[in-house]
Amino acid sequence: MRLEYFQMVDRITRLDTDARQIAADCVVPDESPIFEGHFPGHPIMPGVLMIETMAQTGGWLVLATLRFASMPFLAQVKEAKMRAFVAPGAALQAEAELLHDGSGYAVVKGRIATGGKTAAEAEVRYRVVPFPNETLRGQMLETARRIGVPEAFFHAA
Amino acid sequence: MSSTFETVAGIISETCDIPREKIRPDSHAINDLGIDSLDFLDVAFAIDKAFGIKMPLEQWTQEVNDGKVSSDRYFVLKDLCDNIDALVAAKAA
Numbered sequence A: 001m002r003l004e005y006f007q008m009v010d011r012i013t014r015l016d017t018d019a020r021q022i023a024a025d026c027v028v029p030d031e032s033p034i035f036e037g038h039f040p041g042h043p044i045m046p047g048v049l050m051i052e053t054m055a056q057t058g059g060w061l062v063l064a065t066l067r068f069a070s071m072p073f074l075a076q077v078k079e080a081k082m083r084a085f086v087a088p089g090a091a092l093q094a095e096a097e098l099l100h101d102g103s104g105y106a107v108v109k110g111r112i113a114t115g116g117k118t119a120a121e122a123e124v125r126y127r128v129v130p131f132p133n134e135t136l137r138g139q140m141l142e143t144a145r146r147i148g149v150p151e152a153f154f155h156a157a
Numbered sequence B: 001m002s003s004t005f006e007t008v009a010g011i012i013s014e015t016c017d018i019p020r021e022k023i024r025p026d027s028h029a030i031n032d033l034g035i036d037s038l039d040f041l042d043v044a045f046a047i048d049k050a051f052g053i054k055m056p057l058e059q060w061t062q063e064v065n066d067g068k069v070s071s072d073r074y075f076v077l078k079d080l081c082d083n084i085d086a087l088v089a090a091k092a093a
Helices: A033-037 A047-065 A134-147 B003-016 B037-051 B057-065 B077-092
Strands: A011-016 A021-027 A071-082 A091-101 A105-114 A117-129
Touching: A011 A047, A021 A047, A047 A071, A047 A091, A047 A105, A047 A117, A047 A134, A071 A134, A071 B037, A091 A117, A091 B037, A105 B037, A117 B037, B003 B037, B003 B077, B037 B077
Parallel strands: none
Antiparallel strands: A011 A021, A021 A091, A071 A117, A091 A105, A105 A117
């Protein structure tokens, strides 16, 4: 994870659009300016970044499901729960399940586990709209390749 | 009144915190009930789930924006319910 750049997902470990599921590894950095303020003497991952991690993980599932034809933007977060402190250096397993692929929107259930225990969970909803420009689409494809989204998902089925 | 309307009215009342008695078949979801696009996302998800359909909101919005149809066609509740019934029937066919 590169928290300052909002790069939350390190590696996709499972992506099954038929089963509507995705899983990803995300390693919290040992050091980040964020931990200087959150909190002094007790560094932990901010809950909003845990939510962002679930949103991005689910977002990759939506993108893969749509074969990168449209872009999901975070619209709602429901029932977000931070169940445990997450310290610098923690290895996180993020996963998401697509609950509904609507017209112009999508809904996923996200979860983050560490050490075999649930650290956070939330229902995340997105507006799904055409890419605003080719720059963003190109960047998303480049990032997708870097984190291991299989090439088959980049093109229409 | 149709069971579709009762279901939709119940969803809108619960999702948008609007008193049930204010929701009538001739109510316009946006103009009369003041449901904004973010709340309508909740309503759409609940309707899709309740009826097992996928309302083509993108297509409807495009038609309204292009001036092809009035927003009444999709957002007055009795018309919305007619559209839901048609989608349910098409799915069953």
